[in-house]
Amino acid sequence: MNSLRALIVDDSSVMRKIVERSLRQAGIDLNQVIEAGNGAEALAVLQEQQVDLILCDINMPVMDGLEFIKQLREVEKAKGVLVIMITTEGSEAHVVQALSCGARGYIRKPFTPEQVKTQVIPALAGKS
Amino acid sequence: MNTANELLATSGTRERWTSLMELATREVFQLMLSSELKAATTEADPSQPVTSMVGLAGELCGVLSVRCEEKAAVQMTCKMLGVPAEKVNAEMPDALGEICNMVAGNFKNKITGLGDGCMLSPPTVISGSDYTTYSIADKPALEIRLLFEGMPLVVSLEIHS
DSSP: OOOEEEEEEOSOHHHHHHHHHHHHHTTOOEEEEEEESSHHHHHHHHHHOOOSEEEEOSSOSSSOHHHHHHHHTTOGGGTTOEEEEEESOOOHHHHHHHHHTTOOEEEESSOOHHHHHHHHHHHHHHHO | OOOHHHHHHSTTHHHHHHHHHHHHHHHHHHHHHOOOOEEOSSOOOOSSEEEEEEEEEESSOEEEEEEEEHHHHHHHHHHHHTOOGGGOSTHHHHHHHHHHHHHHHHHHHTSTTHHHHEEEOOOEEEESSOOOOOOOOOSOOEEEEEEETTEEEEEEEEEOO
8 A cells, every 4th residue: 555645634633643643553654644623624725735535523613524525526636535534423314424425434433543444444445 | 202301201211321421431531542440439529620511402402521630631631642741731621622522422322313313512621610600401410420540530411401
């Protein structure tokens, strides 16, 4: 697996650091990690930069994660990017909505690095 | 679906929800902090407390709070981030807010029907004890008392409707 650029979208800076550490503990080779505090910030990042992987929370101010992945489909630089949701929202309705909007995986908080690995590695393998 | 207060009035629900709240709390500390919480042996309140609160709205309206000593909150932040205490500064309120958010989310996901019909607010964190809260709840809060590395941790759920 090549070295990846990841975008981590969460309104908590502590959670962004935990997600990055979990990705590294899962053995995912990251050459760049970009952080955004909400969906609008993430869309602005993606107008300028390409990434391989997005880990995204749902409940965020300004623009939530579900609205972000809907709008992501219109961003040329983000075509085909792998999106995994990481959120406290564990209901079936949220999971179905996220997957129908283009997310490829769904991790419920609290989570372990092993759960991140189980979701992200197969999704990355399926993408390549 | 019945309101939260109607559900709580049914036999055993209060005890079951309290158990689920404890399970939700223990899971958050096990998975995110690699920490096993112990049962509290006294009713002692945290001194120099920090309190994080998350509002719930929808099928269940109320406030879930996590209260602990500032020293405990710093230690929780260290464990979440994997850094020593001297490197923890502004992250402490953020970390405690996330813990409260995860406990609230994990709790509601354990109750059939609540996951879909209950929204969580962003957390609010208050430092200190010199404040008064006024509540519209007409029943006592569900409360659990545990120990995090020997320091008191109080989780309570005040249900409005």
